[in-house]
Amino acid sequence: QGSVAIAIHGGAGTIPRNSMTSEMDAELRSVLKETVESGYNILTQGGTALDAVEKVVLQMEDNPLFNAGKGSVFTSAGTHEMDAAVMEGHTLRCGGVTCVRGVRNPISLARAVMEKTRHVLLCGEGAEEFAREIGAPFEPPEYFFTKRRFDQLQRAIEKNVTRLDHSVDGKEVEGKTG
Amino acid sequence: TVGAVAVDQFGHTAAATSTGGMTNKRIGRVGDTPVPGAGNYANKFCAVSGTGVGEHFLRTLACYEVACRMEFGEMSLEEAGRGSICGGRFKEIDGSGGLVAVDTLGNVCLCFNTEGMYRAARSSKGVDVVAIYDDE
Numbered sequence: 084q085g086s087v088a089i090a091i092h093g094g095a096g097t098i099p100r101n102s103m104t105s106e107m108d109a110e111l112r113s114v115l116k117e118t119v120e121s122g123y124n125i126l127t128q129g130g131t132a133l134d135a136v137e138k139v140v141l142q143m144e145d146n147p148l149f150n151a152g153k154g155s156v157f158t159s160a161g162t163h164e165m166d167a168a169v170m171e172g173h174t175l176r177c178g179g180v181t182c183v184r185g186v187r188n189p190i191s192l193a194r195a196v197m198e199k200t201r202h203v204l205l206c207g208e209g210a211e212e213f214a215r216e217i218g219a220p221f222e223p224p225e226y227f228f229t230k231r232r233f234d235q236l237q238r239a240i241e242k243n244v245t246r247l248d249h250s251v252d253g254k255e256v257e258g259k260t261g
Numbered sequence: 262t263v264g265a266v267a268v269d270q271f272g273h274t275a276a277a278t279s280t281g282g283m284t285n286k287r288i289g290r291v292g293d294t295p296v297p298g299a300g301n302y303a304n305k306f307c308a309v310s311g312t313g314v315g316e317h318f319l320r321t322l323a324c325y326e327v328a329c330r331m332e333f334g335e336m337s338l339e340e341a342g343r344g345s346i347c348g349g350r351f352k353e354i355d356g357s358g359g360l361v362a363v364d365t366l367g368n369v370c371l372c373f374n375t376e377g378m379y380r381a382a383r384s385s386k387g388v389d390v391v392a393i394y395d396d397e
Binding site: 084085086087088089090091092093094095096097098099100108111112115116118119120122123126127129130131132133135136137139140143144149150151152154155156157158159160162163164165166167168169170171172173175177179180181182189190193194203204206207232235236239240244245246247 | 262263264265266267268269270271272273274275276277278279280281282283284285286287288289290291292294295296297300301302303304305306307308310312313314357358359360361362363365366367368369370371373375376377378379380381382383384385386388391393394
């Protein structure tokens with residue numbers, strides 16, 4: 084039996100220590116540990132790498148701490164648009180969705196694109212139509228609303244910048260967003 | 262952005278990545294995440310998931326570059342991951358972000374050129390990491 088391994092990330096960027104409370108720091112570490120453990124358990128119990136990565140990303144999509152799924156940041160229009168992709172190494176199969184709205188777990192939809200269509204990437208309305216065809220769960224806009232993300236949008240609008248979800252003032256990525 | 266990479270008992274790899282994009286982004290903007298090779302890639306050598314400024318990953322195919330460095334440059338996973346995100350074209354364009362990667366032997370790479378990256382890893386070779394900042 085070969086070695087098994089799993090690694091996860093919840094975003095990279097400007098994360099100064101003084102921008103986070105000790106409680107938030109502890110909570111994030113706890114969630115990261117719990118999430119990676121659940122994926123590792125799938126692998127040690129004989130599960131596939133594909134199942135493990137989908138499961139842990141789905142868990143993070145359901146956690147408002149992360150910028151994906153439920154915790155997605157706001158667009159300039161005050162809406163949420165999500166992207167997701169999955170790829171299997173030994174077959175080079177892959178699937179992805181872009182700019183989907185209301186889909187609870189875009190990562191599972193991306194896997195469905197890979198496994199149930201002849202395509203690699205579906206976008207926007209076409210991806211949402213496919214999601215409805217396969218019975219993927221949808222959620223109303225309120226599900227994706229978090230005050231922290233809304234406040235981030237207000238600050239970004241004031242400065243007319245686009246930001247990574249955990250960037251701080253002065254680290255904007257670009258200016259005009261239309 | 263969130264992501265995961267894994268290798269199973271059969272030596273098969275997989276990568277998954279998901280994102281809500283960037284705050285105040287233009288409607289219809291697509292980042293790196295769903296584009297194979299840019300922010301998400303897996304082959305018979307490794308699996309890679311990226312995070313950071315999507316446009317930088319799109320311009321450099323940073324995740325695919327990790328696999329290329331391993332296959333054609335005969336680099337280790339760690340050398341390939343760091344070379345892609347801390348050097349090469351990504352550095353040339355002042356790219357910002359990080360990636361997680363595993364290879365078929367169960368090695369793990371967690372690398373980034375930002376002040377931090379929320380990250381964790383576990384392997385049967387004894388890797389057990391949970392970290393946020395760059396000095397951890």
